[in-house]
Amino acid sequence: MAPFAAQVFGHPSGHHRQARAARQAVEDARDQVAELLGAAPGEVVFTSGGTEADNLAVLGVLGAAARRRAGQETVVVSSAIEHAAVLEACRAAAARLPGVEHALVGVDTLGVLDLERLAEVLAEALDARVSLVTVMLANNEVGTVQPLSDVVALTRRLAPGAVVHTDAVQGAAWLDVALAARGVDLISVSAHKLGGPKGAGALVVREGTELEPLVVGGGQERERRAGTHDVAGAVGLATALALVAKERDAEAVRVGALRDRLADGLLDAVPSVTEAADRKSVVPGTCHLCFEGVDREELVVLLDEAGVCVSAGAACASGALEPSHVLAAMGVPARIARGSIRFSLGHTTSPADVERALAVVPEAVARLRG
Ligand SMILES: Cc1ncc(COP(=O)(O)O)c(C=O)c1O
Structure with missing residues (x-):
């Protein structure tokens, strides 16, 4: 360029x-x-x-x-x-x-x-x-x-x-x-x-x-x-x-394994967490989890302070989060959707990043629930 x-x-x-x-x-x-x-x-x-x-x-x-x-x-x-x-x-x-x-x-x-x-x-x-x-x-x-x-x-x-x-x-x-x-x-x-x-x-x-x-x-x-x-x-x-075309197959395997490690690790470490979709039909870079009893905006802020950048969906012009039309279409109750965030993994994601998230997220969720 x-x-x-x-x-x-x-x-x-x-x-x-x-x-x-x-x-x-x-x-x-x-x-x-x-x-x-x-x-x-x-x-x-x-x-x-x-x-x-x-x-x-x-x-x-x-x-x-x-x-x-x-x-x-x-x-x-x-x-x-x-x-x-x-x-x-x-x-x-x-x-x-x-x-x-x-x-x-x-x-x-x-x-x-x-x-x-x-x-x-x-x-x-x-x-x-x-x-x-x-x-x-x-x-x-x-x-x-x-x-x-x-x-x-x-x-x-x-x-x-x-x-x-x-x-x-x-x-x-x-x-x-x-x-x-x-x-x-x-x-x-x-x-x-x-x-x-x-x-x-x-x-x-x-x-x-x-x-x-x-x-x-x-x-x-x-x-x-x-x-x-x-x-x-x-x-x-x-x-x-x-x-991307050159590296896609190898990256799909590498990033998919990292995503599985992250999702499984969090499902193990945190009570009352659900995965939004079935991993078999999800692209390797997406890990969308619903943390019951947590406000996603607060979770995003806490994780950001700890150096973990996640997404909680689209913000409207005022900066407030819109309710997710995707989760609503899937029939996810508003109570669960309220605590749902997306971890995106990609080309630059390393195993150390995943370990960092695994160390930080359970504590942040516990703090908010507490
Ligand atoms: C599925 C999908 N479509 C369209 C867009 C918009 O693309 P752009 O940001 O290049 O305008 C996005 C961006 O997040 C997207 O995820």
Whole structure:
């Protein structure tokens, strides 16, 4: 990234030598991202991250569908546990675009999509009316991997006119997206979930998918996303994806073992703790635990003071924690969800980090319960 942030100042759409160097970097990054995601280079649209990719997928497809259908009703179906970047985009589409409805499909108590319910919703909506089905590859709070190939198969059978989108922002660090999202029409990724830069991402848009741009202007990205490219960001995304692909299998084993050590250690050491999901269907880097009788915000503060950084879910603009829509969809009682936190493990996590957490967490929980 460094040369493109500091030395190559050319504009990738320009015509001189510096511009050509910048354009070549973007196109090389595009080739790399395409290959790693199982797409053709022309199907990759660089964005400012996962949020923009999700918004472009949802609002872009529904914008095109609403225009094509000229006010007739059309449905977007999403899982109930999508990231806000998808859920809010679906809600915005329903609020802004004439005739668009949003249907939610729930999950089981372990956070995996209810496929029977998806089939019912698709059948009820009468195939021609569903424009978009959007289901994430892996959930960002509890880590559950979703049955994407079943989602694709059901959609093709029951709503053949619909487009399938997956938010692979969390899944891409642990799964081969080209395989896991085979047959999917739109795929969102974000560089910073892969150790790349913040503010860079991409949306794969399969050839033939109708999509209205959200950002218009200079016609970049084949009219799908205008604006001067973030050259260093594109290079960073491609490099992060390539490094992850090289190390993914070994890292999944290493980090999965660390996660198991952490989860088992805490389940042993602390009374009244439950795991939110079934580890067999969770990506290796996620460990989501519910500590009964504890306030998660207080736990985050205590752990932070002890040098352990954990997440307690999304904060709203005021800084207060929102109740988790993911845990609610899984039927976790509010009393339990109140004490639930996520430990994220990754490339930089060492055995010593896990031992540190094991030494610190039981004491912090005991203090709060006391
Ligand atoms: C599943 C999921 N989708 C989308 C996003 C948003 O991506 P970005 O932060 O690149 O905008 C996130 C970020 O946490 C995420 O976890």
